[in-house]
Amino acid sequence: MNDSAPAAARRARVRAPELIGEGGWLNTGGKEYTLADLRGRIVVLDFWTFCCINCLHVLDELRELEEKHRDTVVIIGVHSPKFVHEAEHEAVVDAVERYGVEHPVLDDPELATWKQYAVRAWPTLVVIDPEGYVVAQHAGEGHAHAIATLVEELEAEHEAKGTLHRGEGPYVAPEPVATDLRFPGKALLLPSGNFLVSDTTRHQLVELAADGESVVRRIGSGERGFGPESFNEPQGLALLDENTVVVADTVNHALRAVDLASGAISTLAGTGKQWWQGTPNSGPALEVDLSSPWDVAVFGGKVWIAMAGVHQLWTYDPRAGTVEVAAGTTNEGLVDGPGAEAWFAQPSGLAATEERLWVADSETSALRYVDTEGAVHTAVGTGLFDFGHRDGDAGQALFQHPLGVTALPDGSVAVCDTYNHALRRFDPATGQVTTLATDLREPSDAVLDGGSGEIVVVESARHRLTRLRLPDEAVRVESVAHRTQRAATEVAGGKLALDVIFQAPAGQKLDTRYGPSTRLLVSATPPELLAAGDGAGTDLARELVLNPQVTEGVLHVSAMAASCDDDPANEYPACHVHQQDWGVPVRVAEGGADRLPLVLAGMDAPA
Numbered sequence: 001m002n003d004s005a006p007a008a009a010r011r012a013r014v015r016a017p018e019l020i021g022e023g024g025w026l027n028t029g030g031k032e033y034t035l036a037d038l039r040g041r042i043v044v045l046d047f048w049t050f051c052c053i054n055c056l057h058v059l060d061e062l063r064e065l066e067e068k069h070r071d072t073v074v075i076i077g078v079h080s081p082k083f084v085h086e087a088e089h090e091a092v093v094d095a096v097e098r099y100g101v102e103h104p105v106l107d108d109p110e111l112a113t114w115k116q117y118a119v120r121a122w123p124t125l126v127v128i129d130p131e132g133y134v135v136a137q138h139a140g141e142g143h144a145h146a147i148a149t150l151v152e153e154l155e156a157e158h159e160a161k162g163t164l165h166r167g168e169g170p171y172v173a174p175e176p177v178a179t180d181l182r183f184p185g186k187a188l189l190l191p192s193g194n195f196l197v198s199d200t201t202r203h204q205l206v207e208l209a210a211d212g213e214s215v216v217r218r219i220g221s222g223e224r225g226f227g228p229e230s231f232n233e234p235q236g237l238a239l240l241d242e243n244t245v246v247v248a249d250t251v252n253h254a255l256r257a258v259d260l261a262s263g264a265i266s267t268l269a270g271t272g273k274q275w276w277q278g279t280p281n282s283g284p285a286l287e288v289d290l291s292s293p294w295d296v297a298v299f300g301g302k303v304w305i306a307m308a309g310v311h312q313l314w315t316y317d318p319r320a321g322t323v324e325v326a327a328g329t330t331n332e333g334l335v336d337g338p339g340a341e342a343w344f345a346q347p348s349g350l351a352a353t354e355e356r357l358w359v360a361d362s363e364t365s366a367l368r369y370v371d372t373e374g375a376v377h378t379a380v381g382t383g384l385f386d387f388g389h390r391d392g393d394a395g396q397a398l399f400q401h402p403l404g405v406t407a408l409p410d411g412s413v414a415v416c417d418t419y420n421h422a423l424r425r426f427d428p429a430t431g432q433v434t435t436l437a438t439d440l441r442e443p444s445d446a447v448l449d450g451g452s453g454e455i456v457v458v459e460s461a462r463h464r465l466t467r468l469r470l471p472d473e474a475v476r477v478e479s480v481a482h483r484t485q486r487a488a489t490e491v492a493g494g495k496l497a498l499d500v501i502f503q504a505p506a507g508q509k510l511d512t513r514y515g516p517s518t519r520l521l522v523s524a525t526p527p528e529l530l531a532a533g534d535g536a537g538t539d540l541a542r543e544l545v546l547n548p549q550v551t552e553g554v555l556h557v558s559a560m561a562a563s564c565d566d567d568p569a570n571e572y573p574a575c576h577v578h579q580q581d582w583g584v585p586v587r588v589a590e591g592g593a594d595r596l597p598l599v600l601a602g603m604d605a606p607a
Contacts (some may be wrong), residue, residue: 014134016043016126017116019076023089023107026096029172033076033104035132040165042154043128044075044147047119049082050095051363051401051419053292053308053346054141054580055123057274059099060251061144065151066103071166072155077105080114082122083387083401084482085419094442094461098183098201099233100224103171115487120598121582127151130158130165138601140559140580142276146505146601153506179463180215181206186295186404186445187458187465188237188245190260195447195456195465196245198234205234205247205258212456212465219263226252226272228265236295236350238303240318246303248293255285255293255305255316269316269323274309276577277519277560282324285316290323295404297350299357300372306347306359313339313347313359313370327376331521331558332581334364334383342376344368345384349404349445351413358413360402367405367415367426379426380433383525384583385554388481389420389435397433398481399424404445406455408470414455416443422477423457423468435477437468488585490592493548497595498522498533500540500559502578503602508563511575521558529553529586540600546588557582559600 016035025032035043046062048055059077066075079095081087086095087109096105108114117126117134125143127136127150136150158164185200193210204220221229226249236248240257246268247256254270269285270293280288291309298304303316304326312328327339328347335343347368349360357370366381380394388398402424404416412427414436423437423446442461449456449467457466500520504510511517516538524530533544540559558581565573582598 016128016132016134019106020112021106021108023092023109026093026105026107027101027172027174028104028170031170033170038074039132040130040163041074042072042130042151044073045126045128046075046077047080047114047122047124048077049080049086049122050099051083051086052122056099057141057292057309058123058125059101061141065144065148069151070169072164073151074169075103077101077103078113079105079107080111080119080122081109083419085400097174120584121580129154130163137599139599140578142576142578143601145576149505149507181463183460183463184458185235185460186237187447187456188239189447189449191242196237197458197465198237200233200235203231203233208465212467217263219258220265226254231256236293236306238296238298240298240303246296248296248305250292250294253290253292255296277330277579278577283322285321285323288323294348295350297352297357299352304350304357306350308346308348311344311346313344326374327370332363333556334366334378334381336376336378339370339374339376349402349416351405351407353407358405358407360405360415362401362403365399365401367399367402379428385585389422389477390479390481391433391435391477394426394431394433404443406446406448414446416446416457418442418444436471438477440466488552488587489596490589491546491586491596492592492594493546493588495594496544496546498542498544498557499595499597500557500600501597501602502540502561502600504563505601507566509566511562511564517562519560523556525554525556526550552587555584555586557584557598561600
C-alpha cells in the first residue's frame, strides 16, 4: 500500500492503549503518568532502544519539534530493550543522560507497551491526538517533517474544538553531576604520553595527563554545534600525524581535525547533514554527507571510518581530500565477502595493524576484520539476534554489543565487550576467546600505554579511564547465551503476503519524477527460510514463499520511500526520504498468519 490517503482516512479512531512499564518513569521528577494525565496535549511516543543508531538519529530529528511545540506537544520515549543489558534500569538512566533526552521516558523492560501498540521495529513513532486517539504511526527515520505538519493540523483542529490544552509539559530535568568526564566514548594516546578523550555527552575533547586523571585542557566549547569551536557528541579519535588528530564528530555527521599545538578545530569531511539513500557517497570530502561516523583508524594510508549510521566502512583520503565507500551495502546484517558485497550492522570500533583492520560490529555482537585486499571476514559472531558472554572456540563464543577493539602486541586483539561490562581477548593463532577483566561499566574503548605495559580502558558509564595489567591467565566466567527477547510472529507455511504500508504524509506525494520512488529488499536468516521472494525490487508488496523444511528464522526487510511536497506551483518541491530495516523473528505454525504487515508510515490496525 503506497498511495496517498486523505486526512480523515489517516486518522482512524483507534483509542491509544495505556502506557505501562515495570521500570517506571524518568525525567518527570518521580511522577508517574497515564494517558488521561496528558489529555488535551498532542502526544508523540518514540519507541527506542539505546543500542540502535536509527533511534539516536530520531532523537536528534525530534529536537526541533520538541522545542517549537513545547506548549502543545509531549514527546514520551518508550524504552523497549533489544539486549539484556538494555533492560537494566540503571543503564536506561545512563542512556537518557548520555544522549541528552529532554522529555519523559517510560522504561518498559518487558516490552509491555511495545506489545500493546503492536510495534515491530526500532524506532517507531506513534502520534496520539488530544482526545486520546492514535492518528499516525511511522517506523524508521525521516518522518520529522511529516509529524511536524500533522502536529500543526492537530493544533488547529483541536484549538477550534476546544480540546487543545496549552501549558508546561511534564519534563523535569535531572540534577547535573560534577565529574571531569561524562560518558566518554573513545581515547587516544598522544605522542606526549598524555591521553586525549572524547567527552561525548559534553561535546568536548579532554586532554588528560599521563596519569589518566589530571585535566590538562579542554578542546571545544562544550555546546552542541558545527562551528569552529564546537562538536556534537564526538566519538572516535586517530592520529593523522604527530600534530593532527582526526575526530569522528558523530552527530554532526562529519570528520573534524584538531591541531594539537593550537587546539584549533577544522572540518575534513562532511557537510553537517546526514547521508540518505540516493545522495552521493563518494567525491570531494567537504561536499559529501556522512552518517554518524563512530570511529576512525588509519589503515593502508587512508583514514577508515566506521559509518555506524549506514552500516558501512568508508575511507577518507587525506591527500586527495575525497571520501568513498570501502565496504558494506547499507543493508544491516552479517555477510562476509568482497567489500562491495559485505553487510555490517552498526560498526562502532576500529583498530589497525599492518595486515588487518579490526572492526567491532556492535549490532551483530561480532568481531570482524578487513584484509589488505578489502575483503571482509568474521572472527567471532553469528548475527543480529545472538549474543551473550561465552568464552572458548571462536565459532561458539559470544559478545554483547561490543563498541571497541584494540590491537595487542602479540597479534591478538582486546574487545571492549560493552554490554557485558567486560574486556575480552581473541587470539587469531588459537581461535580462542577469553575474558581479561570483568566488573567494568560499559567499556567503550581501550588503548595500550606502551611505557607501563598496561591497557587503559574507557569506562564510559563510570566516567573515567581505568588502568588494567594484562593478566597472564584470563579470568574465567560462566558461559551465558541470549537471544533477543521479542516474541516470534507465528506465520503459516507456504505463501506469506508481505505488505509494507506507506501513506505519503498530508500535502506530499510519491516522488516519481526519476522513476520508482520506493525500494524493498528482503532476505532471511537462515537463507533457506525463503524458498521464493528474496532480493530487491521497487514494489512495497511482495509474495514470499517459506520453506516448509525450515520452521523458524528471521525475515530481514529493508524499505525506503521518497515523497515530495505536492504543490504544482513549486518548481523545486522539498523532498523527504523515509526508510527502515526490520528483523522479524518468525515461527511457522498451523493457523499462523498469511499476511505480514509492516508500517513504514500510516496506519494498520493491530491483529
